[in-house]
Amino acid sequence: MAIKIAVIGTGYVGISTCVGLSDFGNIVVGFDIDDNKIKRLSSGDPVIYENGMEYYLKKNLETGRLSFTSDFKVALKDAEVVFLAVGTPEREDGSADLSQIKSALDAIAEIIDRPLVIVTKSTVPAGTNRWINDYMSSKVDENLFEVVSNPEFLREGKAIHDFFHPDRVVIGTKDGKENPIMRDIYRSLYLIETPFIWCNWETAELIKYASNAFLATKITFINQMANLAEEMGADIHKIAKAMGMDGRISSKFLHPGPGYGGSCFPKDTKALAKTGRKVGVVMSLIEEVISSNETQKERMIEKAKRLLENNISDKKVAVLGLAFKAETDDIRESPAITIVKGFLKEGVKISAHDPKAVENFKKLFPYVEYYDNAYDACKNANLVIICTEWNDYRNLDLDEISRNVKEKKILDLRNVLDPESAIKKGFVYEGVGRKGVNL
Numbered sequence: 001m002a003i004k005i006a007v008i009g010t011g012y013v014g015i016s017t018c019v020g021l022s023d024f025g026n027i028v029v030g031f032d033i034d035d036n037k038i039k040r041l042s043s044g045d046p047v048i049y050e051n052g053m054e055y056y057l058k059k060n061l062e063t064g065r066l067s068f069t070s071d072f073k074v075a076l077k078d079a080e081v082v083f084l085a086v087g088t089p090e091r092e093d094g095s096a097d098l099s100q101i102k103s104a105l106d107a108i109a110e111i112i113d114r115p116l117v118i119v120t121k122s123t124v125p126a127g128t129n130r131w132i133n134d135y136m137s138s139k140v141d142e143n144l145f146e147v148v149s150n151p152e153f154l155r156e157g158k159a160i161h162d163f164f165h166p167d168r169v170v171i172g173t174k175d176g177k178e179n180p181i182m183r184d185i186y187r188s189l190y191l192i193e194t195p196f197i198w199c200n201w202e203t204a205e206l207i208k209y210a211s212n213a214f215l216a217t218k219i220t221f222i223n224q225m226a227n228l229a230e231e232m233g234a235d236i237h238k239i240a241k242a243m244g245m246d247g248r249i250s251s252k253f254l255h256p257g258p259g260y261g262g263s264c265f266p267k268d269t270k271a272l273a274k275t276g277r278k279v280g281v282v283m284s285l286i287e288e289v290i291s292s293n294e295t296q297k298e299r300m301i302e303k304a305k306r307l308l309e310n311n312i313s314d315k316k317v318a319v320l321g322l323a324f325k326a327e328t329d330d331i332r333e334s335p336a337i338t339i340v341k342g343f344l345k346e347g348v349k350i351s352a353h354d355p356k357a358v359e360n361f362k363k364l365f366p367y368v369e370y371y372d373n374a375y376d377a378c379k380n381a382n383l384v385i386i387c388t389e390w391n392d393y394r395n396l397d398l399d400e401i402s403r404n405v406k407e408k409k410i411l412d413l414r415n416v417l418d419p420e421s422a423i424k425k426g427f428v429y430e431g432v433g434r435k436g437v438n439l
């Protein structure tokens with residue numbers, strides 16, 4: 001039987017939850033405090049750039065299983081379950097800001113009049129679901145609600161695929177036991193034998209942070225190895241490939257680059273470190289990962305300056321790629337931000353291109369020159385920096401770049417180009433963890 005669900009917050013995770021759960025056959029109403037977003041979603045515009053999202057959004061709107069509203073009462077009217085998918089951004093001290101969660105709970109408490117399962121999909125620090133339970137108990141009869149933790153593991157750019165094919169579904173309950181309504185909501189995944197992990201709230205919360213922190217650590221490890229490989233004349237790609245052939249290590253998340261970014265790894269590693277400090281367990285490894293990632297971004301600016309022979313005033317740098325990774329228009333914590341900010345501060349002229357993220361980047365940096373075409377962005381540049389691994393950049397025509405640039409210098413922060421062909425065409429080429437040829 002279709003379960004009636006309200007989803008609070010329609011950012012990346014909220015939209016994916018709305019679309020995914022309605023596609024599983026549930027009746028879903030999405031709510032957001034941003035009216036404009038609700039209008040766009042209702043008309044079938046997914047707001048974010050995400051492959052496949054528009055198709056599934058329109059498909060489920062058409063069946064009538066999915067709708068959106070900016071009226072909280074309408075969203076909650078028939079709901080048996082409410083998913084909290086609001087943001088949990090970083091506070092200045094690195095801890096998670098739970099104010100969006102709190103306002104959603106206050107709104108629920110005001111109108112709740114029959115039993116409701118409150119599911120936390122947002123990433124929240126260990127102890128938060130227990131706090132949600134206590135907070136709601138202080139406001140309404142405790143028989144009126146049940147709290148469930150159901151962290152999300154989707155990746156931006158692959159959100160639809162990840163929602164339909166998760167490696168696992170983690171569900172934390174008060175007593176750590178199975179919850180039938182949650183099993184029903186995800187019945188389509190049960191049918192394809194997706195593993196379900198039933199556990200208590202704190203375990204579910206920590207699984208989410210442990211997973212992100214582990215992946216961030218893996219990236220940081222390979223970035224440090226890349227820096228060493230550069231100095232020793234080795235090729236990090238061959239090192240990572242050989243390491244990855246050991247099944248215990250796996251080849252995933254061993255791509256070196258300018259440091260991890262995005263809306264999750266930076267804030268979640270910091271929040272985990274903060275939780276550790278709060279309870280007297282210093283997460284020294286994670287703290288080192290956080291600071292090493294910052295150093296990696298700064299190191300990229302130093303590499304660029306070296307290529308410009310440290311004489312940077314009056315120079316022009318072309319930045320190709322502004323999104324924090326390919327296949328998304330999200331620029332949150334993008335390494336391109338650190339690089340552009342660092343150069344603008346020193347008076348360097350920046351021209352930029354990105355297939356999808358220009359509009360978002362413009363809001364932060366209105367004075368950068370933006371181009372619809374990567375070759376135009378390279379005109380008269382003294383250095384071209386590739387910041388995002390878009391496929392468009394893998395196939396760049398280096399002859400055309402040669403004709404456009406002032407100096408033939410490329411800093412390839414994602415190692416998307418073949419160093420040998422770049423060098424053969426007369427470019428000074430530098431990647432991350434592989435300097436030149438004969439590696």
Ligand SMILES: NC(=O)c1ccc[n+]([C@@H]2O[C@H](COP(=O)([O-])OP(=O)(O)OC[C@H]3O[C@@H](n4cnc5c(N)ncnc54)[C@H](O)[C@@H]3O)[C@@H](O)[C@H]2O)c1
Pocket residue numbers: 008009010011012013014031032033034037085086087088100103104121122123124152153154155156263264
């Ligand atoms: N982005 C990801 O890939 C991803 C993946 C897994 C988990 N997460 C976690 O999921 C949560 C949401 O992330 P996101 O990237 O979708 O966030 P987001 O910032 O893109 O979206 C949050 C949405 O919540 C809305 N909102 C804020 N307060 C509200 C309120 N009181 N009532 C209703 N709506 C409200 C905002 O208008 C916004 O649309 C975070 O905790 C994040 O860590 C994100």
Ligand SMILES: O=c1ccn([C@@H]2O[C@H](COP(=O)(O)OP(=O)(O)O[C@H]3O[C@H](CO)[C@@H](O)[C@H](O)[C@H]3O)[C@@H](O)[C@H]2O)c(=O)[nH]1
Pocket residue numbers: 123152153154155156157212215219252253254255256257258259260261262263264265268324325
């Ligand atoms: O080998 C790699 C893999 C990734 N990255 C960088 O790491 C960051 C994060 O990448 P990715 O994990 O693909 O993107 P997100 O969409 O941020 O997804 C992560 O964060 C989400 C939010 O918590 C989780 O749900 C996902 O499981 C987790 O992968 C990006 O800057 C990537 O460029 C690397 O530098 N090297």
